[in-house]
Amino acid sequence: MRAVCWHGRGDVRVDTVADPKIQEPGDIVIKVTATAICGSDLHLFNGYQPTMQSGDIIGHEPMGTVVEAGRGVTKLKVGDRVVVPFVIACGTCFFCSRTEFSCCDNTNPNAEMARKAMGQSPAGLFGFSHMLGGYPGGQAEYLRVPHADVGPIKIESDLSDEKVLFLSDIFPTGYMAAENAGIERGDTVAVWGCGPVGQFAIRSAWMLGAGRVIAIDRVAERLTLAAKTGAEAVNFSEDGDVYGILMEKTKGRGPDRCIDAVGCEAHGAGSFDAVVDRVKTSLLLTSDRAHVLREAIMCCRKAGTVSTPGVYVGMIDNVPFGAAMNKGLTMKMGQTHVQRYLKPLLKRIETGEIDPSFVITHRIGLEEAPEAYKTFRDRKDGCIKVVIKP
Numbered sequence: 382m383r384a385v386c387w388h389g390r391g392d393v394r395v396d397t398v399a400d401p402k403i404q405e406p407g408d409i410v411i412k413v414t415a416t417a418i419c420g421s422d423l424h425l426f427n428g429y430q431p432t433m434q435s436g437d438i439i440g441h442e443p444m445g446t447v448v449e450a451g452r453g454v455t456k457l458k459v460g461d462r463v464v465v466p467f468v469i470a471c472g473t474c475f476f477c478s479r480t481e482f483s484c485c486d487n488t489n490p491n492a493e494m495a496r497k498a499m500g501q502s503p504a505g506l507f508g509f510s511h512m513l514g515g516y517p518g519g520q521a522e523y524l525r526v527p528h529a530d531v532g533p534i535k536i537e538s539d540l541s542d543e544k545v546l547f548l549s550d551i552f553p554t555g556y557m558a559a560e561n562a563g564i565e566r567g568d569t570v571a572v573w574g575c576g577p578v579g580q581f582a583i584r585s586a587w588m589l590g591a592g593r594v595i596a597i598d599r600v601a602e603r604l605t606l607a608a609k610t611g612a613e614a615v616n617f618s619e620d621g622d623v624y625g626i627l628m629e630k631t632k633g634r635g636p637d638r639c640i641d642a643v644g645c646e647a648h649g650a651g652s653f654d655a656v657v658d659r660v661k662t663s664l665l666l667t668s669d670r671a672h673v674l675r676e677a678i679m680c681c682r683k684a685g686t687v688s689t690p691g692v693y694v695g696m697i698d699n700v701p702f703g704a705a706m707n708k709g710l711t712m713k714m715g716q717t718h719v720q721r722y723l724k725p726l727l728k729r730i731e732t733g734e735i736d737p738s739f740v741i742t743h744r745i746g747l748e749e750a751p752e753a754y755k756t757f758r759d760r761k762d763g764c765i766k767v768v769i770k771p
């Protein structure tokens with residue numbers, strides 16, 4: 382089959398690789414009908430995620446049709462149409478039974494590697510490094526899906542792929558980010574990053590009762606898309622100091638809830654800490670550029686919440702933890718417990734409350750993926766979300 386493979390920083394290629402096979406009784410193999418490129422894939426593309434190996438198949442936002450099912454699979458059969466969460470979860474361990482699926486204890490065969498880096502290993506993820514399981518990813522013609530009775534959600538209606546595909550990751554991720562923010566009715570919610578995750582965080586913040594949403598980015602069309610929902614757009618490279626703007630907008634109190642939907646590759650519009658991050662990451666002295674996390678902590682109102690869906694990888698410098706502590710902030714974060722959100726969010730799509738395809742700007746074939754990675758990375762051509770139809 383053909384698949385998008387990682388070969389190093391800035392180098393992904395479409396290679397011919399072996400077709401996936403059933404390996405465990407609980408596996409299915411799907412023929413991928415739609416799959417997407419995520420901001421997390423950019424961290425791989427830009428060389429931020431350790432333990433990638435040349436030839437690894439990447440991608441973690443797939444859906445498709447079941448073409449083979451292991452003998453242990455009870456809920457799915459050949460021909461079913463499914464969306465596959467990026468998190469692989471066993472469904473029975475301590476964490477899965479608490480619906481903390483991205484913390485599953487049983488799906489990372491390389492748990493020891495992750496334990497050394499993090500103290501304990503999170504769940505295995507599709508197409509996201511050997512430290513997180515070494516599972517071949519979903520930007521491919523076919524995909525093996527382990528624990529098929531736990532992860533994939535069957536789509537029984539005739540909703541198009543484009544409407545349900547983002548249940549695999551970014552809709553639940555934006556929603557969990559808003560939920561983690563602990564939004565109370567009428568709250569002012571500031572969202573850093575208007576990429577796909579930010580867009581879903583903004584829409585979810587409204588769903589959960591926000592009174593005001595302030596959207597921060599520097600990419601004009603992303604800010605425009607955010608503003609369409611009624612969010613107030615702040616362009617961090619044109620409008621000036623974000624802290625000053627947020628204080629002005631909130632009469633000096635700060636936003637009640639702050640969501641960092643940017644993560645480890647924040648741009649800093651020339652701010653001192655961001656320049657230092659750039660130098661240090663290029664010299665491998667630190668792994669992440671944490672400008673947004675710092676800014677969110679400084680801006681957040683006392684006793685407010687900082688919610689971090691943005692991915693961080695390793696060590697971060699100069700985080701004002703004293704500010705967080707003394708202001709009494711609540712901080713919540715994590716890889717999304719996708720499985721927990723599949724049914725409720727599918728329902729919101731079915732009832733027409735949201736049509737997640739609003740975020741798609743590019744539709745391509747598999748062979749065009751390497752070019753699309755560059756377009757998405759460079760925010761060229763109005764690119765917000767790329768859907769690949771293998």
Ligand SMILES: NC(=O)c1ccc[n+]([C@@H]2O[C@H](COP(=O)([O-])OP(=O)(O)OC[C@H]3O[C@@H](n4cnc5c(N)ncnc54)[C@H](O)[C@@H]3O)[C@@H](O)[C@H]2O)c1
Pocket residue numbers: 419420421422423424550551554573574575576577578579597598599600603617642643644645646647648649650672673689690691692693715716717765
């Ligand atoms: N927690 C999870 O389970 C999960 C799932 C999916 C994605 N993610 C992460 O969420 C983050 C966003 O993903 P995405 O697909 O939207 O990515 P993206 O790269 O398309 O979007 C990031 C946005 O942040 C903006 N940005 C950069 N610096 C900024 C700053 N200083 N202030 C405000 N905005 C700034 C960029 O201009 C860009 O629009 C990534 O870190 C990704 O890895 C996490």
Ligand SMILES: [Zn+2]
Pocket residue numbers: 419420421422441442467550551
């Ligand atoms: Zn993702």
Ligand SMILES: [Zn+2]
Pocket residue numbers: 470471472473474475476477478484485486487
């Ligand atoms: Zn588990």
